[in-house]
Amino acid sequence: MVKPTLVSNTIRAHRERAGLTQAELARTIGVTRQTLIAIEQQKYSPTLELAFQIARAFGVGIDDLCRMTETMPAWTRETYGPAAGTTRTRQPVPQPHRGEVVLRVQATALNAGDVRLLLGDPLLVRPFFGLTRPKNPVRGLDVAGTVVAVGADVVNAELGELVVGELQGGGGLASHARIAADRVVPVPPDVTPEAAACLPIAGGTAWQALDAAGVGLRHRAQRVLVIGASGGVGTFAVQLAALRAAEVWATCGAHNALLLERLGAVRTLDHRTSPLTHLPSSRFDAVIDVAGGVPIRELQRLVRPGGRVVLVTGDGGRVLGPVPRMIRAAVLSLRGPRVVSLAATSRPEILTKLLELVEEGHLVPVIERAYPFDEAVSALAHVEAGHTVGKVVVTQREG
Numbered sequence: 001m002v003k004p005t006l007v008s009n010t011i012r013a014h015r016e017r018a019g020l021t022q023a024e025l026a027r028t029i030g031v032t033r034q035t036l037i038a039i040e041q042q043k044y045s046p047t048l049e050l051a052f053q054i055a056r057a058f059g060v061g062i063d064d065l066c067r068m069t070e071t072m073p074a075w076t077r078e079t080y081g082p083a084a085g086t087t088r089t090r091q092p093v094p095q096p097h098r099g100e101v102v103l104r105v106q107a108t109a110l111n112a113g114d115v116r117l118l119l120g121d122p123l124l125v126r127p128f129f130g131l132t133r134p135k136n137p138v139r140g141l142d143v144a145g146t147v148v149a150v151g152a153d154v155v156n157a158e159l160g161e162l163v164v165g166e167l168q169g170g171g172g173l174a175s176h177a178r179i180a181a182d183r184v185v186p187v188p189p190d191v192t193p194e195a196a197a198c199l200p201i202a203g204g205t206a207w208q209a210l211d212a213a214g215v216g217l218r219h220r221a222q223r224v225l226v227i228g229a230s231g232g233v234g235t236f237a238v239q240l241a242a243l244r245a246a247e248v249w250a251t252c253g254a255h256n257a258l259l260l261e262r263l264g265a266v267r268t269l270d271h272r273t274s275p276l277t278h279l280p281s282s283r284f285d286a287v288i289d290v291a292g293g294v295p296i297r298e299l300q301r302l303v304r305p306g307g308r309v310v311l312v313t314g315d316g317g318r319v320l321g322p323v324p325r326m327i328r329a330a331v332l333s334l335r336g337p338r339v340v341s342l343a344a345t346s347r348p349e350i351l352t353k354l355l356e357l358v359e360e361g362h363l364v365p366v367i368e369r370a371y372p373f374d375e376a377v378s379a380l381a382h383v384e385a386g387h388t389v390g391k392v393v394v395t396q397r398e399g
């Protein structure tokens with residue numbers, strides 16, 4: 001993996017043609033003016049990634065700026081919008097920075113979160129992920145892959161090791177991905193890359209939701225209702241709650257009832273025909289809402305005094321997303337059972353426990369379909385449609 005060799009004076013010529021000052025271009029690509037001056041004077045060679053950013057700022061190809069070295073296939077969408085606009089391009093193979101590793105990706109599991117980043121929805125996410133277009137045009141957050149390059153100061157990952165982790169902001173729908181070494185954990189020999197890739201966000205969120213609800217932490221034999229149980233988070237929440245000895249009820253489409261029962265639900269309710277208003281009050285110790293759409297007061301009514309409601313869903317309005325519902329949850333918690341709005345984070349220690357459960361056969365990632373890398377757009381479109389059963393994976397497994 002090598003850095004690009006800049007063609008003499010090219011950046012300066014492009015910048016002047018674009019009518020940009022050094023300060024403006026530096027701001028656009030996220031470096032200081034001094035750094036940009038050093039790049040233009042060829043006193044400093046930018047990473048290939050930075051060179052790509054500069055090329056994008058000018059709307060030209062990378063070949064116009066530097067002599068190309070090593071690139072990789074990636075699925076990219078330069079603007080916010082539906083999966084259909086995602087195209088196969090070539091991007092620079094990422095270089096590991098200090099504390100990072102580069103993976104040869106073997107499997108990428110998609111999440112509802114990938115669709116939110118694809119669409120830039122809600123608008124609230126855009127200041128963080130790119131105001132007018134995505135900072136990272138490659139979607140895919142959960143990856144399992146082989147370590148092929150190791151940055152300085154990495155102690156927990158070795159070349160050739162199969163690891164799994166959650167990328168920040170995307171990058172998984174490419175042949176290589178760069179990730180902070182402290183976000184990855186090794187995949188046990190008996191766990192496939194596809195199964196491992198399902199775990200970071202969906203499994204980690206389900207685990208953290210059950211912790212937030214207090215399921216299995218203090219009391220055993222609790223009654224738990226999982227609303228929206230058939231998707232990625234839901235199928236893990238049902239299995240993990242059952243493993244924590246809870247009596248699990250689940251809402252799902254009628255076509256997924258048998259699956260949920262096999263995963264450990266003692267009772268399923270068709271979310272299209274069985275309104276929750278028909279359930280008796282104080283029926284549950286905890287309600288985990290993965291689907292949204294049910295008024296918070298109704299969720300509170302379903303839990304016993306001292307029980308908990310955990311809001312997992314990211315659904316909400318176009319601008320603020322789930323934030324108004326979170327505020328309402330905090331207010332209503334003052335006068336009823338506590339409602340916790342979950343913001344799950346990357347937790348490698350939980351990921352390690354999930355991998356152990358999969359290895360022991362206690363937890364089964366439900367994979368509705370594994371798409372080959374060439375069909376990654378169809379995989380994204382499938383998740384975008386909102387009816388995924390368990391997980392959708394894009395596989396690039398060697399051999």
Ligand SMILES: NC(=O)c1ccc[n+]([C@@H]2O[C@H](COP(=O)([O-])OP(=O)(O)OC[C@H]3O[C@@H](n4cnc5c(N)ncnc54)[C@H](OP(=O)(O)O)[C@@H]3O)[C@@H](O)[C@H]2O)c1
Pocket residue numbers: 110111112113201202205227228229230231232233234251252253254271290291292293311312313314315342343344345383386387388389390
């Ligand atoms: N708070 C956090 O930190 C956090 C972390 C991760 C994910 N999330 C959020 O959690 C939600 C689920 O994510 P995911 O990746 O698991 O999504 P997903 O896999 O795309 O979920 C799809 C599933 O949800 C079911 N569903 C949709 N509406 C439903 C309803 N009203 N009642 C019952 N089931 C319903 C669908 O069943 P049908 O086909 O029958 O409609 C489908 O099987 C998303 O809103 C996501 O943004 C939040």
